Amino acid sequence: MSIAGAGVEPFYAVEINRLANERSRRGLPVIHMEGGQPSAGAPRAAIEAGHCALAGAEQGYWESGALKERIAAIYGERYRLAPGPSQVILSMGASGALVLALALLFERGSRVALPRPGYPAHRNVLRAMGLVPQELDCGPETRFQPTAAMITVLDPPPAGLILTSPSNPMGTMLERGELQALAAVCRARGIRIISDETYHGITCGRRAHSMHEFEPDSVVINSFSQYWCMTGWRLGWALVPVDLVDTMNRYSANMFLAPPTLAQHVALAAMDEQAELEEHVATYAKNLDLLVAALPGLGIMRMAPADGAFYLYADVSHLTSDSLAWCRELLEATGLALNTGRDFDSIHGSNFIRMSFAVSTPEILQAIDLLGGWLRRRSDS
Numbered sequence: 001m002s003i004a005g006a007g008v009e010p011f012y013a014v015e016i017n018r019l020a021n022e023r024s025r026r027g028l029p030v031i032h033m034e035g036g037q038p039s040a041g042a043p044r045a046a047i048e049a050g051h052c053a054l055a056g057a058e059q060g061y062w063e064s065g066a067l068k069e070r071i072a073a074i075y076g077e078r079y080r081l082a083p084g085p086s087q088v089i090l091s092m093g094a095s096g097a098l099v100l101a102l103a104l105l106f107e108r109g110s111r112v113a114l115p116r117p118g119y120p121a122h123r124n125v126l127r128a129m130g131l132v133p134q135e136l137d138c139g140p141e142t143r144f145q146p147t148a149a150m151i152t153v154l155d156p157p158p159a160g161l162i163l164t165s166p167s168n169p170m171g172t173m174l175e176r177g178e179l180q181a182l183a184a185v186c187r188a189r190g191i192r193i194i195s196d197e198t199y200h201g202i203t204c205g206r207r208a209h210s211m212h213e214f215e216p217d218s219v220v221i222n223s224f225s226q227y228w229c230m231t232g233w234r235l236g237w238a239l240v241p242v243d244l245v246d247t248m249n250r251y252s253a254n255m256f257l258a259p260p261t262l263a264q265h266v267a268l269a270a271m272d273e274q275a276e277l278e279e280h281v282a283t284y285a286k287n288l289d290l291l292v293a294a295l296p297g298l299g300i301m302r303m304a305p306a307d308g309a310f311y312l313y314a315d316v317s318h319l320t321s322d323s324l325a326w327c328r329e330l331l332e333a334t335g336l337a338l339n340t341g342r343d344f345d346s347i348h349g350s351n352f353i354r355m356s357f358a359v360s361t362p363e364i365l366q367a368i369d370l371l372g373g374w375l376r377r378r379s380d381s
């Protein structure tokens with residue numbers, strides 16, 4: 001019997017992580033910079049709140065009204081918007097919110113545009129849901145982000161556009177004017193925007209704007225995974241226009257019944273722990289500065305100009321034409337785990353690597369030493 005999804009692409013970060021874990025099991029040290037998650041866990045006080053909730057609070061299918069109110073309030077604090085709590089649809093991570101949005105918004109077979117390089121699950125989930133990804137080739141001249149001009153020339157226009165700012169794997173952000181221009185062209189051409197704002201809160205001193213400021217008909221997806229350091233708790237949300245609230249709730253109930261209960265208690269408490277979370281963001285900024293200062297001295301000059309998230313996307317085409325093999329060799333020789341660009345770009349990705357710097361600063365310093373030593377040994381041999 002045929003399997004419809006057999007063609008789904010591998011996730012190379014997972015493969016490198018598996019190799020890194022095998023190495024750890026052999027008792028060898030590893031620095032994990034291959035994955036897309038903070039090395040810190042949820043705030044201490046939030047974990048405490050989770051313990052208390054386990055002892056006495058609701059355990060069944062449940063949705064926290066207080067959490068939805070608190071999330072809606074963020075849009076006032078960060079972006080001067082005033083959505084109602086009902087516009088917040090809780091989900092299993094931003095991943096769950098994406099599935100809900102795609103199921104709700106697009107007919108099977110519709111084209112949805114998205115940047116390449118970009119987060120691989122966007123492309124692969126589109127395919128899994130019977131939609132057609134239309135990749136926009138984004139290079140250094142636009143800081144690897146799509147522009148309004150790219151959307152203007154798509155003929156016929158796609159049904160949707162997925163944007164990610166700050167992006168994974170480049171960490172580059174769409175500025176206010178760029179978001180405004182994208183919103184305008186999409187409105188004029190009837191293109192629905194899904195704005196992935198998973199990395200909001202993690203920006204290097206810059207203010208991130210939400211697409212909802214410029215296009216109230218967009219669907220914004222966000223998550224407790226990254227800023228709140230809660231990847232394994234599987235909680236996120238979609239912010240939807242008022243006219244989508246009822247249908248989105250119906251989809252959500254049918255597909256997932258309810259968001260994870262314990263995670264909702266923990267997330268609500270985590271939202272009060274800004275001081276601890278901002279310390280992590282300060283560490284990421286410091287780590288980025290260290291890498292940007294050190295890599296050119298190691299011969300890695302061309303990097304995307306990251307302004308947020310915790311990724312550095314670097315061109316290593318002068319060192320290899322197969323960055324997956326290069327990452328495997330580096331890991332085996334040094335214990336430093338990085339990811340190949342192939343996860344993010346099926347055309348040019350073999351020329352790139354992604355370094356995830358959501359680790360401690362001593363680990364970053366050690367990573368620079370290991371990489372430098374390995375590159376020197378390679379060029380000498």
Ligand SMILES: Cc1ncc(COP(=O)(O)O)c(C=O)c1O
Binds near residue numbers: 096
């Ligand atoms: C751009 C982007 N969107 C969504 C996700 C998935 O997030 P979640 O853990 O909330 O499902 C990730 C995870 O790395 C991501 O990088």
